[in-house]
Amino acid sequence: MAVDYSLYLVTDRILVGSKDFLLSIKKALEGGVTLLQLREKETNSREFYEIGVKIKELTAEFRVPLIINDRVDLALALDADGVHVGQQDLPLVKVRNILGPDKILGYSVSSLEEALQGERMGADYLGAGPVFPTGSKKDASEAIGLAKLKEIKAGVSLPVVGIGGIGATNLSAVKETGIDGVSVISAILSQEDPCAAAKGLIDLWRN
């Protein structure tokens, strides 16, 4: 499957608030998000599943792949399009094993070494960052900056998505590193109009 990584929305229900969550996601998809990651760290499996069912209806409507953060079992239960794992999640090789060869497998990296490891271990794409300092990810480490992002992209053959502190003001600079897309949370979900915000970002990316 050819995946369009241009504008990758990572969801954060705590940031948005449960009430408007689905509506915000829908607006973001209307605005042009090309890939969606559902992340639920603070909930039980049943609630995660039930939110996932609703999110999947939306991503199916907009024909956008749905990626599940960390929980391979949830990805399988929801028949999502893939899983995204980080350094604190299950080992990549185990994940690929459980997930099968056809689902999309993403891997968070913050160095070329981790990126090469991800490539070797069967990742389909890499989420590299945090590119800039950010407040939206609790466990975010030190920012890697544009030079390191460029180095990672140049060193691997996998698609690379930049994540962390990316928004309208710095998106063009990020794109110049040669990466395949940007991953955002607050640049869409913290904005008053997530549709307009997504549209603004995808327009910037495509020009």
Next chain:
Amino acid sequence: MAVDYSLYLVTDRILVGSKDFLLSIKKALEGGVTLLQLREKETNSREFYEIGVKIKELTAEFRVPLIINDRVDLALALDADGVHVGQQDLPLVKVRNILGPDKILGYSVSSLEEALQGERMGADYLGAGPVFPTGSKKDASEAIGLAKLKEIKAGVSLPVVGIGGIGATNLSAVKETGIDGVSVISAILSQEDPCAAAKGLIDLWRN
């Protein structure tokens, strides 16, 4: 696989403390625990996995089946013997689907209605309770008592394990309900000598 449900230890690393956790489990297995459930609610997937690898070495040494709480992906990654899910976890049918037909699937119930549902949906055994009031399970609901436990056991053909507040003082009364085993946490893990505690309980059960 014929499973011996007689003395089912549910682990609680918070109760035991990380430092002595593996040693306590080992002593409990030496004492005669017949089934072990690994429950890790407050940790990331990687740490869960790494603890699981160590626990599996122990259960393999003692030829005791290892059941993973909630996380089907962890059960698969560890090649554990099964999964235990509750009302707040993934739907039972989805779990069976992901897990395949050969792994043990346990289901927490607190009524005959839930027990019959579990039987219909593909569970291999039922954990019924809380039999008595208990402090060791955070999300524990009201105690069901011995009469209801007996009713559940009589109403299903699956093996039933009683859980919640069971220890040396009430084990014989619990056994008289006709159930297949007892599940304990603190009656083994909070005792000074987990080996002696397990041995005491299994002797009581078998006499």
